[in-house]
Amino acid sequence: MLKFIKGHMETIEGIEIYPIISLLIFFLFFVVLFWWVFTAKKDYVNEVSQIPLDSKNDTEL
Known part of the structure; x- marks a missing residue:
């Protein structure tokens, strides 16, 4: 799963600026x-x- 996400993110142009x-x-x-x-x-x-x-800020319930 992580390999899929990493591979997919590498295809997005300009993504290295977000970190x-x-x-x-x-x-x-x-x-x-x-x-x-x-x-x-x-x-x-x-x-x-x-x-x-x-x-004086105490409130009673």
Whole structure:
């Protein structure tokens, strides 16, 4: 089955660009994520980290 898929994919013109594009998207996503993490304001991080512990956000079922 894998041999059939590999043989079929070799006949598709321009298919070699798709793995490169997906790797670039993956890499860029994590670069932007790391940039956001390192430039985030400490006050914002502290405020958001307290949300799960905040009792006024509790809802009763």
